[in-house]
Amino acid sequence: MKEGPDIAQIGALIGDPARANMLTALMGGKALTATELAAAGGITLQTASTHLAKLEAGGLLAQRKQGRHRYFALADDGVGKLLESIMGFAAARGHLRHRPGPKEPALRKARICYDHLAGDYGVRMLDSLVTSGAINAVGEGLSVSSEGESQLRCIGIDVSDLKSSRRPLCRSCLDWSERRAHLAGSLGKALLSSFFDKGWARRNAESRSVIFSPEGERQFLQLFPVET
Amino acid sequence: MKEGPDIAQIGALIGDPARANMLTALMGGKALTATELAAAGGITLQTASTHLAKLEAGGLLAQRKQGRHRYFALADDGVGKLLESIMGFAAARGHLRHRPGPKEPALRKARICYDHLAGDYGVRMLDSLVTSGAINAVGEGLSVSSEGESQLRCIGIDVSDLKSSRRPLCRSCLDWSERRAHLAGSLGKALLSSFFDKGWARRNAESRSVIFSPEGERQFLQLFPVET
DNA sequence: TTCATACTTCGATCGTAACCGAAGCATCTT
DNA sequence: AAGATGCTTCGGTTACGATCGAAGTATGAA
Numbered sequence: 001m002k003e004g005p006d007i008a009q010i011g012a013l014i015g016d017p018a019r020a021n022m023l024t025a026l027m028g029g030k031a032l033t034a035t036e037l038a039a040a041g042g043i044t045l046q047t048a049s050t051h052l053a054k055l056e057a058g059g060l061l062a063q064r065k066q067g068r069h070r071y072f073a074l075a076d077d078g079v080g081k082l083l084e085s086i087m088g089f090a091a092a093r094g095h096l097r098h099r100p101g102p103k104e105p106a107l108r109k110a111r112i113c114y115d116h117l118a119g120d121y122g123v124r125m126l127d128s129l130v131t132s133g134a135i136n137a138v139g140e141g142l143s144v145s146s147e148g149e150s151q152l153r154c155i156g157i158d159v160s161d162l163k164s165s166r167r168p169l170c171r172s173c174l175d176w177s178e179r180r181a182h183l184a185g186s187l188g189k190a191l192l193s194s195f196f197d198k199g200w201a202r203r204n205a206e207s208r209s210v211i212f213s214p215e216g217e218r219q220f221l222q223l224f225p226v227e228t
Numbered sequence: 229m230k231e232g233p234d235i236a237q238i239g240a241l242i243g244d245p246a247r248a249n250m251l252t253a254l255m256g257g258k259a260l261t262a263t264e265l266a267a268a269g270g271i272t273l274q275t276a277s278t279h280l281a282k283l284e285a286g287g288l289l290a291q292r293k294q295g296r297h298r299y300f301a302l303a304d305d306g307v308g309k310l311l312e313s314i315m316g317f318a319a320a321r322g323h324l325r326h327r328p329g330p331k332e333p334a335l336r337k338a339r340i341c342y343d344h345l346a347g348d349y350g351v352r353m354l355d356s357l358v359t360s361g362a363i364n365a366v367g368e369g370l371s372v373s374s375e376g377e378s379q380l381r382c383i384g385i386d387v388s389d390l391k392s393s394r395r396p397l398c399r400s401c402l403d404w405s406e407r408r409a410h411l412a413g414s415l416g417k418a419l420l421s422s423f424f425d426k427g428w429a430r431r432n433a434e435s436r437s438v439i440f441s442p443e444g445e446r447q448f449l450q451l452f453p454v455e456t
Numbered sequence: 457t458t459c460a461t462a463c464t465t466c467g468a469t470c471g472t473a474a475c476c477g478a479a480g481c482a483t484c485t486t
Numbered sequence: 487a488a489g490a491t492g493c494t495t496c497g498g499t500t501a502c503g504a505t506c507g508a509a510g511t512a513t514g515a516a
Contacts, residue, residue, distance in 0.1 A: 011242030141369015
C-alpha cells in the first residue's frame with residue numbers, strides 16, 4: 001500500500017485555505033513579501049510565517065532576501081503548472097469558492113498565469129496564432145513554424161533566443177475560466193512581457209488580472225484576430 | 229483575494245494520508261470495494277466509508293452498486309491525470325513516502341496508470357513508437373501517423389475505432405518513476421488491454437504493478453525495440 | 457546608539473476532522 | 487424466516503495543526 005511518491009504531503013500543503021490563497025496570489029508571477037502574503041491569506045503575520053516555512057520546505061516556494069524584506073515566489077514554473085492544472089480540475093467540477101465577485105469578470109478576460117497570459121485574451125491569442133499558421137498544434141503539443149518565427153520577429157520576439165533556454169518554448173496550459181488551452185512556456189512569457197514593455201497592458205496591483213489600455217487593446221485585437 | 233476556483237478543497241481531499249492511499253490504489257484502474265479500500269488506506273471500514281463519501285461528494289470518485297458490494301473507481305480519466313501529475317511533481321521534489329520497498333522495482337518496471345501502461349516499459353513503448361515513426365511527437369502533443377495506423381492494425385488495434393470516442397486518442401502522461409513521458413489516452417488504454425488479452429501480461433492483484441510472462445516479455449521487447 | 461520595520465519563534469488555545477466501537481440498514485444465502 | 491456479509495450512520499474520544507499574543511532576532515533609518 002505504500003507505493004510511489006507521497007501525494008498526501010503536497011495535497012495537504014495546498015489543502016489549507018490560507019496557504020491556497022497565498023499560492024493563488026503568487027500565481028500573479030510577482031514575488032511578494034510575507035506581509036503581503038499574510039493579507040492575501042487573511043491571516044496574521046505570525047501564522048503566515050509558519051505557513052510560508054512549510055511551503056518552502058515542501059519545495060513549492062522559493063525565498064529571496066533583499067534588505068529587510070523577504071520575497072517569496074513560486075519555486076519554478078512546474079509549481080505554476082501544477083496549480084493551474086488543479087484550478088482547471090476544480091473549476092471543471094464546480095468547486096468555485098463563491099459566486100462571481102466584482103473582480104471576477106476582469107480576471108476572466110485577462111489574467112496572469114504564473115508568467116504568461118491567461119483568460120479569454122490568452123485563449124484568443126493562441127487560437128489566432130494557430131489559425132494563422134504561426135503555431136502548429138498537435139494534440140496538446142505546440143510548436144512554432146518557420147513562418148511563425150518571422151511573424152514573431154516582426155513584433156520583436158526572437159524565437160531562436162528563447163530556444164536556447166532549458167525551458168520548453170511553447171506549452172499549452174489549460175485555462176480554468178475558458179476551459180480551453182492558452183499559451184505557456186518561454187514564448188508565452190516573452191509575449192506577455194512584450195505587451196507590458198509596449199505599454200499595451202499592465203498588471204493590476206491587487207489581483208492577478210491584466211488591464212489593457214484602450215490603445216493596447218486595439219492593437220492586441222488587431223494583431224490576434226479571430227474569424228467569427 | 230477570493231479569486232477563481234477552490235484549489236484548497238481538492239487539495240484537502242488528496243491531503244489526507246488515508247484518502248491518498250485509497251486514491252493511489254484506485255490508480256490501478258480496477259474498481260475496488262469499500263472493504264478493499266479500507267485495507268489500502270490502513271483504516272477501519274467505518275472510517276473508510278466516511279472518506280469515500282467525501283471523495284465522491286468532491287467528484288473524485290464514482291460509485292457503482294452491484295449486489296451487496298459497492299464498487300468505487302476514479303470518476304474519470306481527468307482524475308487519473310491529475311493524480312499522476314501530482315505524483316510526478318512529488319517525485320521530482322523527492323517527496324517519497326519511504327525508502328524503496330521490495331515491491332518498488334516491479335512498480336518501476338511496469339505498472340498501471342489508471343488505464344494505460346506506465347513505468348520503464350511504458351516509457352520504452354512510447355519511445356519505440358516515436359522512433360519507428362508510428363507516432364509523431366510535437367512537444368507534449370502526440371498523434372498517430374498513417375503508417376502508424378497500419379502498424380497498429382497489424383497487432384489488432386483499429387485506430388479509426390478509437391478516434392470516434394470523445395476521449396483524446398493519444399496523450400502524453402508524465403511518468404513519476406522515469407520522469408519521462410509515456411502513452412496515455414484511448415490508444416494507451418487499447419494497447420494495455422491487448423497485452424492482457426494476448427496473455428502477455430497480467431495485473432498484480434495486490435498492487436498496481438503489471439507482471440509480464442516470460443513469453444509476453446519477449447514479444448513485447450521485440451515489438452517495441454529501442455536503439456542502444 | 458536608538459528607534460522602527462520586517463519577520464521569526466515560542467507558548468498556549470481552540471476547532472476541526474480523523475478515528476473507532478457499536479448499532480443500524482441493505483442485500484444475499486440458506 | 488434466520489443468519490451472514492457489506493457497508494453506513496451515530497456518538498464520543500483524541501490528536502493534530504491552524505491560529506494569535508507576546509517575545510525575540512535581523513536589517514535599515516535617524
